[in-house]
Amino acid sequence: MQRFFRSFLILIMLILAACGEEAQVPTRTSQTSGPVVGANDLLISITYSPEKTKWLEERIANFNNQNVQSNGKRIVVQGTELSSGTARTQLRAGQLKTTIWTPSASTWLEVLKKESNNPNIAEPDPQSLVLTPVVISMWKPMAEAMGYPDKEVGWSDMLALIQDAEGWGKFGQQDWGRFSWGHTDPDISTTALSTVLAELYAANSKTSDLTVEDINQEKSQQFLRDLAQGIKHYGSNTLVFSQNMQKYGMAYISAFPMEEITLIDFNKQAPNVPLVAIYPKEGTFIHDNPFIVMSDANADEKAAASVFYNFLLTPDSQNFAMQQGFRPANVDVALASPLTPQFGVDPNQPRNSLATPPADVIVAAKNAWANNRKPANIMLVVDSSGSMRDDDKMDQAKLGVEVFLSRLPSKDNVGMIGFSSSPSVLVPLATRSENMSKLQMQTQGLVPDGNTSLYDAVDLARQELEALKQPDRINAIVVLSDGADTASQISIDQMLGNFGESSIQIFPIAYGADAEKSILQQIADFSRTELVEGSTGDIDKIFENLSRYF
Template structure:
């Protein structure tokens, strides 16, 4: 088994722990707040494992100890669970009047920032036992943003305990085509490949097609935020003292860079999963993506056979990819995710939890704790601790990299970079295809039907799109027909959104009164795909979002024929303007296997909304890709 893979804490990948629920109206208000800032709720509250918890599904086990939760970015859940076990045996724990049980839960750095900025007296989870005492985002950038929003006491005094650089992961063959490892590769080198219409042919690789980058949304992701700051550093020629004026001057450089983006993943894990599946099921290489902006620790997990950095379960065997990714430490420098931890000054944190939280934070600085970090692909701050076997070329990294460290800019510069990205990010053309079959009347347990949840999820994400983005909405069931074909109702053609948000909101409300019959899922996807392929343009993210709660019951085309159709279209001239499908498997009856195959055939991603009450969060996570 690969180093660091022995932890077996049960953890959920869903946005909320099973058994917990959000107050529906409060959730909708919160979702509207976050998506209004172009933020999606992604991967929140996936529970940690042992340490007195019931497997990540609800309350702590009653062990007589003070219970404290650490809200942390996903890649640290496994490591913090191991650190929580070690803490129990530490002098820092022995010094407490009452024993303490620590439990990590997964909340993206950007989402936690919005939650804390919005409220100091509550947390959006009905289960108060899972409200955090400690917060460990991937970067101090996020704690500074909360403090700058008027809540410095809330985030206390963050202190880093580990770090990992932001790199560009590239398939080894592609990196070697750019001179790796003998010659350093710069962000300018990548930008030139983006701007050159010949793509990979410009460096002698005619059959590789265009150069494609995957990045995450900087509103929720530290790697996405670091990447746009690194672009500004590169364009300015600076290695320190980045200013808002530098960011503004870098707009054209960064815009070219964004044009290479295949789509903005909500997490690097989903992109890496798609890449991993393509390499394992093919000849070893993949044309899906050329470079992925990610943290070094995520690259290490990928090369061990754990592309989404999930918790390895008992009996699970990791299988390394056929072609590893190698870390490109940009010649102009890398930013680091410095992974602070802080005790929150929130109203819900008790004095006993504050004391235990401070003890755990102190323990993380000890040599005993620092020795655990490299097992999970993180670099210790204690320089006396060896990095170990993971930090070698075998796993695609260079223990001596990066050569240049780019400092974290001030809060106003970070804000300027995020605001700029909102304007220059790659434009999108998205068709939302919504199932309105009879089963959509089923309740989802929070006073809403499945259809209510789908409508409200779609409405709450409209503010994510710019007026220049193209948005269309179709609904499908049997016994209806439109100019788009049988089984389709066109609520809105795919066209620039402009000032039509309110009218589209009203059109979505009309679905409450629509006829609801059978489920021609495959036929509807085929019609939507033909429509989008015919109008797809290079330089845009062309995508279909499919929401379905059931099995196909009424299509004339089979699943295999649909897969063959969209796979062929993707191969034949689809490299310049691919149409990717992002299905949402909605409720327990959804055909997750079929929807996953459909997504994979186009290089898209599928999303699990088997807990239908979480559809608001999942819908926002999907839209975060555009």
């Protein structure tokens, strides 16, 4: 089974690499405390993906304290946390020198080999350190309403609930509203792409031999469209969804695909309502974590790496990994807590696996998702008050808006409101392709001046979206502001009250160190979204990230 999942992920990563996309959003780089290295010690380095940080930081310290030797020299291990995609990029460019590399999946090595045109860049046949399957996380009361744990739940059950006009009222829970779920972007997430493929297998009642013809059938396209109707919003990574689920609970979304380890970590926080892992009855996939020794390591370093690998596969090390929520790669280590129902998982699952589709099928699946994802109506609300003159804020904000617009799907409707002493609709809502030149022109024409009518501007955006009367789309307001409201005709309470039971979501960006974050946080909390903080140095990246929500 491990070989199967490795082959599956290799195909995914090669395709994503060909598209020039990272399969993981780069994260911060942080180094563990540097060990003391003596003149006769043998220093080796390991670069690991962030989900393994807690495990490996402790294991590295434990190993170094044991004064283990190889060829008469004490081995000292130095660890660095770096996202898999970033590490691959730096290795390819020669910017990262490491003895050992352990990304989230062994497929990153295949991508590195292909991109560097060096099939011998690492030692052959790297072995896994730990494993974690992909699950659909769901609030326990909601899962129980659907028959969990006695009944296996799958995509067909989710679809039936999405399409039911009663929503959760079908199960006597009218106060839960309609079924909703979140979805990350398969252009950068292997979990998301695994999810899309699983949906397409389910649409065709298959567990193997999925074809391009299967995907291109109208029933497959319709299946994706119908499931997408339950989407609240999209996103770039699981962290945002997990944090919002912790903060807003069952009122946020009903379900979300994530790795099993993420679900366990969520439940370790003792939430008021726990999540449970749904292993779709139609099948699921697993992500592995390989131990890769780079070929440019010398003989002593390779020997020391082998000693360290054996240490990480010991029952003590594997059990400590299991405490973090991983499944052990050492088959002699029995599954134990927290891989138990107490933390929302089933150690006997997954029971069903899906066969690896060929590369052309994966490309077709990505295209099908892009063509059938839930479309959006987006009002972009931009602060052009006088304070935006400071620190090059306005010019950098314009660049960020350009990035945001360039990344939105062409079929999404996009409009723009500018506000200073009063708001005005600069570009009415229309498709991005139709509006693009107008949006670019109005963006470049923004001049910082006047006061700040934030509440009036957001209320105007609400009116524009509600006038469309398109509840089958994601309806969203993205608002950029650097200061407190000083000029609105209505109060924040009036503004929020005007939304009533509207499904419109507000995504506020607090721009600059002096931004009035408390007000923007209040708006985010009301909308059950997140407040994003940006500066002139990263506003383009902030907007790029937000574009993946739609």
